[in-house]
Amino acid sequence: xxxxxxxxxxxxxxxxxxxxxxxxxxxxxxxxxxxxxxxxxxxxxxxxxxxxxxxxxxxxxxxxxxxxxxxxxxxxxxxxxxxxxxxxxxxxxxxxxxxxxxxxxxxxxxxxxxxxxxxxxxxxxxxxxxxxxxxxxxxxxxxxxxxxxxxxxxxxxxxxxxxxxxxxxxxxxxxxxxxxxxxxxxxxxxxxxxxxxxxxxxxxxxxxxxxxxxxxxxxxxxxxxxxxxxxxxxxxxxxxxxxxxxxxxxxx
Ligand SMILES: Nc1ncnc2c1ncn2[C@@H]1O[C@H](COP(=O)(O)OP(=O)(O)OP(=O)(O)O)[C@@H](O)[C@H]1O
Ligand SMILES: [Mg+2]
Numbered sequence: 001x002x003x004x005x006x007x008x009x010x011x012x013x014x015x016x017x018x019x020x021x022x023x024x025x026x027x028x029x030x031x032x033x034x035x036x037x038x039x040x041x042x043x044x045x046x047x048x049x050x051x052x053x054x055x056x057x058x059x060x061x062x063x064x065x066x067x068x069x070x071x072x073x074x075x076x077x078x079x080x081x082x083x084x085x086x087x088x089x090x091x092x093x094x095x096x097x098x099x100x101x102x103x104x105x106x107x108x109x110x111x112x113x114x115x116x117x118x119x120x121x122x123x124x125x126x127x128x129x130x131x132x133x134x135x136x137x138x139x140x141x142x143x144x145x146x147x148x149x150x151x152x153x154x155x156x157x158x159x160x161x162x163x164x165x166x167x168x169x170x171x172x173x174x175x176x177x178x179x180x181x182x183x184x185x186x187x188x189x190x191x192x193x194x195x196x197x198x199x200x201x202x203x204x205x206x207x208x209x210x211x212x213x214x215x216x217x218x219x220x221x222x223x224x225x226x227x228x229x230x231x232x233x234x235x236x237x238x239x240x241x242x243x244x245x246x247x248x249x250x251x252x
Contacts (some may be wrong), residue, residue, distance in 0.1 A: 007162035010141035012192040013068035017140040018046035023243040035103035038115040048231030054105030064115035079128040124173030127155035173207040188213040214242040
């Protein structure tokens with residue numbers, strides 16, 4: 001199952017991706033995490049891993065990829081057929097405790113250009129990735145909805161939107177539900193950083209209360225790890241429940 005984890009900035013996409021990946025791997029599943037955020041450097045730390053080499057480099061680097069895209073009027077195919085997890089080239093994918101991690105690429109320097117090259121490669125990668133039964137690919141998206149515009153979400157089976165207790169997040173849940181519907185992809189919501197004070201309002205306001213896949217409480221241990229940039233450890237009942245739902249295929 002290929003899952004895009006999306007939502008507004010800071011809602012907890014990377015945190016949920018990391019905890020879910022660890023939980024699925026702990027249950028014996030093969031898990032690939034794809035860092036698809038060109039700006040942030042938190043995900044690999046949350047997984048306790050090193051940042052993998054930019055996957056774009058495998059195709060010649062950003063400049064070459066951009067040239068290939070321009071010269072072909074954006075039709076260049078970087079993949080000649082389906083890829084399995086075993087096809088990810090050595091050096092571009094780390095592994096720890098059953099979780100594989102790859103990264104589309106980061107913006108490294110001022111004036112180096114836009115992130116189109118990374119995004120185009122990763123959009124084609126997820127579309128061409130073929131998983132066996134019981135394998136999971138979790139894509140940690142960049143904040144916002146530009147990835148819908150670029151068509152990245154066309155290549156996944158499920159959209160998991162992380163919703164934090166803010167007006168913007170709850171409003172965005174409606175937009176993401178519409179965007180998901182428009183491309184025929186199921187959208188499930190994960191309420192995050194939930195407290196007693198915010199719980200009811202979030203349950204009532206989110207786009208579809210029957211599509212809530214998990215309710216994750218605001219947690220001081222998670223917040224502390226976020227502050228120090230350290231690995232997320234421990235088990236969380238809401239994440240365990242979410243992982244079980246996914247493994248049982250209960251999310252359609
Ligand atoms: N359930 C939670 N309880 C407490 N803090 C949380 C929780 N989930 C996430 N956080 C904290 O919120 C901050 C943002 O989380 P995270 O980096 O996962 O968000 P993000 O959506 O990936 O952000 P970005 O849009 O910048 O990529 C971090 O400091 C993290 O520790
Ligand atoms: Mg993030």
